[in-house]
Amino acid sequence: xxxxxxxxxxxxxxxxxxxxxxxxxxxxxxxxxxxxxxxxxxxxxxxxxxxxxxxxxxxxxxxxxxxxxxxxxxxxxxxxxxxxxxxxxxxxxxxxxxxxxxxxxxxxxxxxxxxxxxxxxxxxxxxxxxxxxxxxxxxxxxxxxxxxxxxxxxxxxxxxxxxxxxxxxxxxxxxxxxxxxxxxxxxxxxxxxxxxxxxxxxxxxxxxxxxxxxxxxxxxxxxxxxxxxxxxxxxxxxxxxxxxxxxxxxxxxxxxx
Ligand code: HXC
Numbered sequence: 657x658x659x660x661x662x663x664x665x666x667x668x669x670x671x672x673x674x675x676x677x678x679x680x681x682x683x684x685x686x687x688x689x690x691x692x693x694x695x696x697x698x699x700x701x702x703x704x705x706x707x708x709x710x711x712x713x714x715x716x717x718x719x720x721x722x723x724x725x726x727x728x729x730x731x732x733x734x735x736x737x738x739x740x741x742x743x744x745x746x747x748x749x750x751x752x753x754x755x756x757x758x759x760x761x762x763x764x765x766x767x768x769x770x771x772x773x774x775x776x777x778x779x780x781x782x783x784x785x786x787x788x789x790x791x792x793x794x795x796x797x798x799x800x801x802x803x804x805x806x807x808x809x810x811x812x813x814x815x816x817x818x819x820x821x822x823x824x825x826x827x828x829x830x831x832x833x834x835x836x837x838x839x840x841x842x843x844x845x846x847x848x849x850x851x852x853x854x855x856x857x858x859x860x861x862x863x864x865x866x867x868x869x870x871x872x873x874x875x876x877x878x879x880x881x882x883x884x885x886x887x888x889x890x891x892x893x894x895x896x897x898x899x900x901x902x903x904x905x906x907x908x909x910x911x912x913x
Pocket of ligand 1: 679680681683684719720721722723724760762763764765767786787790793794795796
């Protein structure tokens, strides 16, 4: 596949997608999002890939939806395009996605970051939802995911003022997992992805899904969901291998079966 606005590579069993519109700080036009989601789905189907990293460049992860593309479009045109349906498909990706974020992660860029499972940020990251400054609001989960991630008060402050927060503050609020110097953010994200890629894939897949259910389900239903995943994993070959290897004091070899 050749793409216009993303760059795709692999490192061991990690798939890497770099957003690639540097002149406009990786503003997310419709084609970029289409390409990104198509590639995420392709990587999800590829048995050689066990984890995925999404990144931008040192200056910008993504500065939001492409304002130029939205500026003249009418509400009805935007609604008829149903542009958020493609975003919803990110939530169906079963493999873990790690965002490697440096510089601006604003608007749709912040929403894309929050759609990932883990975030490694550089010290220069500036994260926020500035849509209010344009007299609009987030449309790809900003009010919902940010509130779940940082709590109502901080989310209100960020969404109503439009002011971004620094990487250090994002770490304090649990919006990112780790903050490292700018030279190291991609390397650290890759290291984390490779670490997860070595884990038994069926367990990784079910843990990811069960953790996301914690946002959606009441506790008793979430517990029930977790337990059913637990029973299902007991039927895998890998769990016999994992437990046997532990008892035999050797390293397990997982096959994903
Ligand atoms: C289109 C953008 C852009 C965007 C930056 N650019 N952000 N183009 N859409 N979201 C372009 C600029 O026009 C400029 O192009 C070039 O990138 C460099 O940007 P500068 O503004 O010159 O850089 P700087 O002065 O460093 O300021 C950086 C910035 C600022 C603070 C990030 O660019 C900015 O405020 N951008 C908009 C951020 C934003 O409002 N995002 C939310 C969008 S709405 P030229 O051609 O002049 O060099 C949204 C809704 C989400 O995301 C809905 C769900 C998808």
